[in-house]
Every structure is written in C-alpha cells, then in structure tokens.
Amino acid sequence: MDDQKPGGNAIELIDVSKTYRVDDRTVNALLEINMEISTGEFVTATGPSGAGKTTLLNIVGGLDKPTEGEVRVLGLTISELEEDVLAAFRCRRIGYVFQSYNLVSTLTAAENIEFAMELAGSHGENITEKAMVLLETVGLKERANHLPGQLSGGEQQRVAFARALANDPPILLIDEPTANLDDSTAIEIVRILCLLKGKAKTVLVTTHDRRIVRLADRCLRMSNGKIET
Amino acid sequence: MVTLSYILKDLSRRRFQTLSAIGALALAMGGLTFLVLYGLGLGFNYSKLPWRVSVGLNYIFAVFILIASILVFLIGLIALSSFSSLLTGLRVRDIGIMKAIGLAEEVNSFFLFESLIIAFLGCVIGIVGGLLSFYLTTVFFRILGFSVISVQPFSVASVLFILGMVISFISIYLPLHRSIMKLQTSNALSPQTMKLRLGNLGRRSIARASPAFKIASRSALGDKGSSRTLISLFLISCLLSTIIFGGQIISGTVQNYVERGIGEGVFLIAHKDIVAYYVNRLSFNPLEDVAAPNLSNPGYNIPVGFVDWLRSQPYVKGLDPRLIAELTAYEVKLVTPVPDGYMIVGDDRRAQVLALGVNPGDVLNDWVLSGRFINEGDESALVVGDSLLDVVYDISQEHLKILGRDFDIAGACVDPLNGGYTIYLKYETLQALTGFEDPNVVLVKLDLEKTSISDFEGSVTRNNLELYDLTSVLDKDLGFLQDVWLSLSTLPSLTIIIGGLILINFTALSVSARSNDFKVMKAVGAKRKDLRGIVMTQTFLLVVLGAVPGVMAGWVFCTSFLVLSPSLPSVLTIAIDVVLLAIIFAALSVVSVYYVRRMTAHVVT
Ligand SMILES: Nc1ncnc2c1ncn2[C@@H]1O[C@H](COP(=O)(O)OP(=O)(O)OP(=O)(O)O)[C@@H](O)[C@H]1O
Ligand SMILES: [Mg+2]
Numbered sequence: 001m002d003d004q005k006p007g008g009n010a011i012e013l014i015d016v017s018k019t020y021r022v023d024d025r026t027v028n029a030l031l032e033i034n035m036e037i038s039t040g041e042f043v044t045a046t047g048p049s050g051a052g053k054t055t056l057l058n059i060v061g062g063l064d065k066p067t068e069g070e071v072r073v074l075g076l077t078i079s080e081l082e083e084d085v086l087a088a089f090r091c092r093r094i095g096y097v098f099q100s101y102n103l104v105s106t107l108t109a110a111e112n113i114e115f116a117m118e119l120a121g122s123h124g125e126n127i128t129e130k131a132m133v134l135l136e137t138v139g140l141k142e143r144a145n146h147l148p149g150q151l152s153g154g155e156q157q158r159v160a161f162a163r164a165l166a167n168d169p170p171i172l173l174i175d176e177p178t179a180n181l182d183d184s185t186a187i188e189i190v191r192i193l194c195l196l197k198g199k200a201k202t203v204l205v206t207t208h209d210r211r212i213v214r215l216a217d218r219c220l221r222m223s224n225g226k227i228e229t
Numbered sequence: 230m231v232t233l234s235y236i237l238k239d240l241s242r243r244r245f246q247t248l249s250a251i252g253a254l255a256l257a258m259g260g261l262t263f264l265v266l267y268g269l270g271l272g273f274n275y276s277k278l279p280w281r282v283s284v285g286l287n288y289i290f291a292v293f294i295l296i297a298s299i300l301v302f303l304i305g306l307i308a309l310s311s312f313s314s315l316l317t318g319l320r321v322r323d324i325g326i327m328k329a330i331g332l333a334e335e336v337n338s339f340f341l342f343e344s345l346i347i348a349f350l351g352c353v354i355g356i357v358g359g360l361l362s363f364y365l366t367t368v369f370f371r372i373l374g375f376s377v378i379s380v381q382p383f384s385v386a387s388v389l390f391i392l393g394m395v396i397s398f399i400s401i402y403l404p405l406h407r408s409i410m411k412l413q414t415s416n417a418l419s420p421q422t423m424k425l426r427l428g429n430l431g432r433r434s435i436a437r438a439s440p441a442f443k444i445a446s447r448s449a450l451g452d453k454g455s456s457r458t459l460i461s462l463f464l465i466s467c468l469l470s471t472i473i474f475g476g477q478i479i480s481g482t483v484q485n486y487v488e489r490g491i492g493e494g495v496f497l498i499a500h501k502d503i504v505a506y507y508v509n510r511l512s513f514n515p516l517e518d519v520a521a522p523n524l525s526n527p528g529y530n531i532p533v534g535f536v537d538w539l540r541s542q543p544y545v546k547g548l549d550p551r552l553i554a555e556l557t558a559y560e561v562k563l564v565t566p567v568p569d570g571y572m573i574v575g576d577d578r579r580a581q582v583l584a585l586g587v588n589p590g591d592v593l594n595d596w597v598l599s600g601r602f603i604n605e606g607d608e609s610a611l612v613v614g615d616s617l618l619d620v621v622y623d624i625s626q627e628h629l630k631i632l633g634r635d636f637d638i639a640g641a642c643v644d645p646l647n648g649g650y651t652i653y654l655k656y657e658t659l660q661a662l663t664g665f666e667d668p669n670v671v672l673v674k675l676d677l678e679k680t681s682i683s684d685f686e687g688s689v690t691r692n693n694l695e696l697y698d699l700t701s702v703l704d705k706d707l708g709f710l711q712d713v714w715l716s717l718s719t720l721p722s723l724t725i726i727i728g729g730l731i732l733i734n735f736t737a738l739s740v741s742a743r744s745n746d747f748k749v750m751k752a753v754g755a756k757r758k759d760l761r762g763i764v765m766t767q768t769f770l771l772v773v774l775g776a777v778p779g780v781m782a783g784w785v786f787c788t789s790f791l792v793l794s795p796s797l798p799s800v801l802t803i804a805i806d807v808v809l810l811a812i813i814f815a816a817l818s819v820v821s822v823y824y825v826r827r828m829t830a831h832v833v834t
Contacts, residue, residue, distance in 0.1 A: 115753065
C-alpha cells in the first residue's frame with residue numbers, strides 16, 4: 001500500500017480552510033493551509049491558544065470536514081469520504097490522543113483498549129493479552145481494571161496512548177499530551193513519544209513542551225489559522 | 230443578586246430541556262384541571278345529575294377520574310423531579326464554576342428563579358389549556374343534547390394553580406438545591422464528574438460480554454442517576470398501563486353491568502302509559518321527565534288470563550310479571566346495646582323509590598349483586614338498587630321501612646332502572662302492602678325462531694297492551710356511556726403524550742450527558758452502526774428492566790383492584806395496547822440515535 005512507500009507523503013493538505021459561524025460572525029480556525037508530512041516523519045505544531053492546532057488535528061483525522069480544500073491521508077482523499085468509511089479508516093490507520101477526556105467513561109482502562117481492537121475486527125482472548133502488554137508499555141498494568149473516573153489525568157492520558165497504539169496505526173495524532181500534567185507525569189509521556197519515534201510512525205503532535213519539540217524532525221508554527229514559514 | 234437576564238439566557242440557550250420541562254408540567258396541570266372540572270360537572274356530583282346514571286356506575290367513573298387525575302399529576306411530578314435531577318447532573322460543572330468564581334447565595338437564587346419561571350409557565354399554560362378543553366367538552370355535550378352542571382371553573386383553577394405552583398416549584402427546586410448544597414467545588418471541576426458504581430454488575434456477570442454491551446449496560450444501569458431513570462421509567466410505564474388498561478376495563482365493566490341490569494333480548498309488555506314511564510326510567514338520558522301515572526289505576530292491570538296465556542306459549546322462554554309502585558323508603562335507625570347504654574347506627578334518611586314486586590324464580594335480570602337476591606321464603610327481605618346504598622348506612626344491619634313495614638336488606642344490585650333508586654321484594658308482599666291486584670308490567674324473553682315479532686305484537690295489542698323491545702333502550706344507554714367514555718378518553722391520550730414526552734426526554738438527556746464518550750468512540754473508529762447499537766442496547770435494557778415490569782404491575786393492579794367483577798378487554802384490544810406501548814418505546818431509540826448523531830456531528834474538545 002501507499003503508506004509503506006518510503007519518502008511518500010503520509011499527510012497532505014491543499015488549500016484547507018475551516019470556518020465556524022457563530023451568530024453572524026465567522027471564525028477562521030484554519031485559513032488556506034498547505035502542508036505535507038512524509039511517511040515516518042515526527043512533526044510538532046506549536047502556537048498560541050486559538051491558533052487552530054486542535055482543528056488541524058481533527059481535520060487530518062477526519063473528525064471534522066474542512067470548509068474548503070482537500071485533505072489526503074495515506075493517499076486517500078479523506079475530505080470526500082463518507083462517515084462510515086472514515087470511521088473504518090480511522091480505526092486502523094490513525095491513533096488519536098485528545099487534550100482531555102480521552103476515554104469512554106463506562107469502560108475500564110483495559111476495556112477501552114480492547115474496544116479499539118474490536119472495532120478493528122480483532123476478537124477473542126488474545127486482545128486481552130495484547131491490551132495488557134500495551135498497558136505494561138505505558139506502565140499501567142496494575143490499573144487495568146480501573147474506570148477512567150478512578151484514574152488520574154496523567155494515567156488517563158497514558159491509557160489513551162496505549163489505546164492509540166492498539167491497532168498499530170501508521171499515523172498518530174496527539175493533541176497537547178502534556179498540557180494538563182505535572183512534570184514527572186509529563187516525562188512519562190515524553191518517554192512514550194520517544195518509543196514511537198523508534199517505530200517509524202508518522203506522528204503529528206501539538207504541544208508547547210520543549211522536550212517534545214526537541215524530538216521532532218520538523219516543527220510547524222501556527223497562528224491565526226495559518227502555518228508560519 | 231443575579232440578574233434576570235442571565236437566567237433567561239440560560240433557559241433559552243438550553244431551549245430543549247427548558248421546553249420539555251415546561252411542556253411536561255403544562256400537560257400534567259392541564260390534564261388535572263380538565264379532570265377536576267369534568268369530575269365536578271359529571272363524575273363527583275352524581276346525585277344532582279339531570280340524567281339518571283345510578284350512583285354505583287357514577288361512583289366507578291368518579292373513582293376512575295380520581296385515580297386518573299392523581300396519576301396524571303404524579304406523572305407530571307415524576308417527570309419534573311427526574312428532569313431536574315438529570316439537568317442538575319448535567320449542570321454540576323456550571324454550579325461548581327459559579328461557586329469557584331465566588332458566587333454563593335447567588336447560585337441558589339439563580340436556580341431558585343429558574344425553577345420559579347419553569348413552574349409558573351408550566352402551570353399557567355397547563356391551566357389555560359385545561360380550562361379550554363373543559364369548555365370544548367361542555368360545548369360538545371351541549372351539542373349532543375345533555376345539560377352539564379355548571380361549576381365555578383375559575384375558583385377551581387385558582388386553587389389548582391396555587392397547588393400546582395407549590396408542588397412543582399418544590400419538585401423542581403429541591404433536587405437542584407440539594408446538589409448545590411452538597412457539591413464540592415473541587416469535585417465539580419475535576420475531569421470526571423460521573424462516578425460509576427461497578428459492583429457485581431460490571432465485573433463478573435458481563436465480564437465476557439462485548440465492549441459495546443458493557444458500555445450500554447453500564448450507562449443504562451451503572452450509576453446512581455440511571456437507577457433513578459430506571460425507577461422513573463418503571464413508575465411511568467406502570468401509570469401508563471394503569472390508565473390504558475384501567476380505562477378499558479372500567480368502560481367495559483360499566484357497560485357489562487348495564488347489560489346485565491337490563492337483560493339481553495328482553496321485551497316489555499304493559500299499558501302504553503306504563504311503557505312510556507318504565508322506558509323513561511330505564512333511560513340514562515331522558516328527554517323529558519315523564520310523571521308517574523297513577524299506578525293503582527286498575528286500567529293499567531294486565532289481565533291474569535293473558536299472563537297465563539303467555540306462560541303457555543311455546544315460544545315464551547322467560548316470563549317475569551311485576552307489580553310496580555312508587556313509594557318512599559325510610560331508613561330505620563338501628564339501636565345496638567353496648568356495655569353502658571346503647572349506640573345508634575344510621576340516620577333518618579329517606580328516598581323516593583320504585584318498588585317492584587317480583588317472583589324470585591322468574592326474574593329475567595342478571596344484576597351484579599352484592600349479598601344475595603330474595604328467595605321464595607323471604608317475606609320480609611328486599612334487594613335494593615345501588616343508589617339506595619347512599620341512603621342506608623350499613624345494609625347488613627339496618628332496615629328499611631316501606632308503608633309502615635320493616636324489611637331486612639338481603640343484597641344490593643347495580644341497577645340502571647330509576648337511577649338505581651329501586652327495591653325488589655316478593656310479588657305477594659308488595660301486593661299485600663299496596664292492595665294492587667294484578668301485575669302492571671310483564672317482561673318476556675321470546676324464542677324468535679318459533680314466532681315472529683309482528684305475530685306476537687298482534688296478540689299483545691289485541692289486549693290493549695303495548696310491546697316494547699328493551700334492546701333499543703339498552704343500546705341508547707350503552708351509547709350514552711360510550712359518549713361519556715369518549716370524552717373521558719381524552720385522558721389516556723393525554724397521559725400517553727405526557728409519558729412519551731418524558732421518556733423521550735430521558736433518553737435525549739442521558740445521551741447528551743454522555744456526549745464526550747460518544748466523541749471518544751467516534752475518534753477511535755466506531756461507525757454509526759456501532760454507536761447506534763450501543764444506544765439501542767441501552768434503551769432496550771431500560772425498557773426490559775424498567776418499562777416491562779411497570780406495564781405488568783399496572784395490568785395486575787387494574788385486573789385485581791380496580792372494580793368488582795371486571796370485564797377484561799378483548800385480546801385484540803390488549804394487543805393494540807401493547808403495540809401502542811411498543812411504539813412509544815421504539816420512539817425512544819429513534820430519538821436517542823438521532824441525538825447521538827447530532828451530538829457527534831461536531832467534535833468539541
Ligand atoms: N465549534 C466551534 N465553533 C466555533 N468556533 C470554534 C469551534 N471550535 C473551534 N473554534 C474556534 O476556532 C479557533 C481554533 O480553535 P482550536 O481549538 O483549533 O485552537 P487551538 O490552537 O487548539 O487552541 P488551544 O491551544 O487553546 O487548544 C478558535 O478561535 C476557536 O474559538
Ligand atoms: Mg487545542
């Protein structure tokens with residue numbers, strides 16, 4: 001498949017704009033963005049609050065549709081795909097970590113991970129084992145049967161990482177993973193990101209954290225819905 | 230002091246929730262207003278009615294109106310308090326933030342005013358609607374030719390308004406107030422406000438189930454809010470089915486009582502004056518009150534020879550000669566000795582009654598009886614119509630005095646004749662008391678395969694008598710009851726709307742409370758089908774565990790406690806009811822799926 005082609009573009013945005021209408025004012029969350037991220041690249045996006053970082057991730061992940069422009073991910077023009085096709089695409093190709101509220105509140109840590117694997121079509125005993133292995137990588141094996149409400153913010157974030165990796169997706173989209181965390185917890189997250197870099201995945205992280213920016217192959221700077229050059 | 234404009238903004242931005250709370254309250258208040266006015270004009274005031282539905286039948290209607298109004302009001306209350314607890318659940322964060330920015334008393338007054346506004350609007354809209362529908366019904370009744378007792382709608386409405394305001398305000402505000410008091414600001418602002426109780430449910434029993442089922446079952450049953458939802462669902466379904474089934478049972482039972490009281494295929498033979506009088510007394514809605522002819526007039530006698538001739542005809546299946554007379558029945562006070570003196574039971578009440586002398590073995594009616602009917606040996610016992618129960622305090626102990634003679638009361642029957650003001654005693658006894666000689670009324674049942682009506686009518690008219698088919702007056706009476714029932718059935722439909730609205734709101738609100746979960750699931754790659762599956766499973770669980778037992782409880786209540794010897798609705802009717810209920814519950818899933826779709830259309834992080 002395309003996504004294995006070294007040097008090809010994993011993510012490509014052509015003249016992408018996203019406009020919100022609130023009452024009779026329009027907000028340009030993204031304005032004529034052109035961007036390419038090649039396979040295996042680790043890219044960070046920084047910028048002030050309201051610059052459009054979260055919007056950019058949502059559009060790349062197909063959670064939001066652009067108002068204008070074309071979004072290509074792994075060779076697919078996802079801005080034209082139907083909801084359900086997009087869902088199937090996200091499920092295997094993209095790992096998502098949100099800024100907060102990452103987990104289904106009625107499922108335990110392990111079940112949240114298993115859920116992602118079942119959506120991708122895996123079943124049976126071995127997904128339980130696999131979920132435990134993933135939890136071990138993020139250092140939360142003992143918390144497997146805790147509900148999100150019984151986990152700290154950092155622990156929830158790490159479970160979200162484990163879940164993002166569950167289906168071994170080629171692309172990871174991560175929104176401010178350390179923003180709400182204290183220093184020692186943040187280090188854990190940075191450690192996990194380091195591991196990802198070794199796995200040749202395409203990663204797009206929005207962050208202000210210098211420790212993460214340092215890991216990046218490239219850093220995008222955003223303001224007012226645009227990428228500065 | 231929080232300004233009113235904030236409160237109004239808050240209410241209008243949560244338009245859906247506000248409108249559904251006001252709507253549910255308005256429907257409950259409207260139903261209550263209508264029912265109370267209607268009940269005052271028809272059900273409760275039976276003795277003053279221009280028509281002559283007997284006290285017993287009126288009582289059944291009145292009881293149903295009463296139960297129904299209480300139920301409608303209860304549904305409204307359950308709805309309101311569940312709404313407000315759900316709303317409060319959604320708003321703990323707002324409350325926490327308001328407290329965090331330094332509001333204390335103001336948080337309280339904020340929600341206090343909000344509750345007041347909702348209660349006020351709901352009550353006003355409801356009462357205006359109730360008054361309107363009462364007037365429409367009155368007009369409808371007038372068009373049908375009935376005179377309706379005038380009630381004072383505005384004084385009733387103002388009492389209801391005050392009552393409704395107080396109760397609904399308390400039920401909206403109290404849950405809010407409680408959680409304002411209880412709420413720790415830090416809790417409200419912590420990332421996860423919803424605390425699940427997993428217990429046995431989560432861990433063991435469904436450990437092997439799919440994640441989708443786990444999500445659905447834990448959302449439906451896992452936390453405290455959802456057990457409240459389950460209880461409300463149970464109660465609402467129970468009330469709904471009580472009203473639907475109960476209404477049909479009441480209507481069917483009353484009709485059955487009347488059918489049995491008049492008899493099927495019974496013909497009346499008497500002088501034409503007596504026929505006019507008797508039929509008028511059997512009709513629930515007489516056009517004019519026919520004065521009693523002088524019943525002692527020998528000209529009204531039916532010759533014994535003719536009665537004997539009738540008895541010998543092969544096509545006469547049943548023959549019930551009667552002596553009828555208008556009398557006054559007096560209650561006889563009962564003096565019971567007690568250790569230091571005596572005790573008096575009863576009073577000096579009296580009633581104008583129609584007395585019927587009958588041969589116990591010949592009687593063609595099959596009334597619904599409490600106690601027993603008189604038999605051949607009962608020289609000094611009688612059976613009373615149900616309206617006389619109002620005149621006598623304790624029929625098992627007291628006596629009635631007629632023309633100076635004391636009688637025991639053997640039983641009471643639900644009697645459509647003379648508005649239930651009847652007494653039945655032995656033919657010979659009434660003959661001796663009144664001095665009347667021959668019967669003045671004969672009821673017959675004919676075998677119409679062996680004769681034709683016209684042949685038979687010929688032989689009747691040859692004796693200067695008239696033949697009258699009581700089926701026609703039975704049909705009119707049943708039609709009248711049907712009309713009464715028709716206007717009463719505004720009620721089940723009202724309740725169904727209220728109940729359905731409430732249930733749909735529950736679903737929508739519980740979905741919106743979990744919007745974040747749906748966002749996460751979508752990001753992980755859940756298709757619409759998966760989300761739909763989860764929501765449907767959740768609704769299904771709620772329906773199976775809350776609604777189905779509720780409906781069954783309602784059915785058991787209706788069939789066992791509502792009326793004496795109930796006539797159950799036909800299988801077809803029950804099937805229709807079940808389908809109706811199923812449609813309501815199906816609407817729930819549709820609504821929740823719709824809300825999930827709306828909720829996840831935009832990702833808000
Ligand atoms: N649903 C929405 N409706 C209206 N405006 C929105 C919506 N979502 C985002 N915006 C606007 O779009 C702009 C970009 O938002 P976005 O969340 O992408 O910013 P961000 O760079 O992620 O900021 P932060 O660092 O604070 O998370 C903001 O100005 C925001 O107000
Ligand atoms: Mg953001």
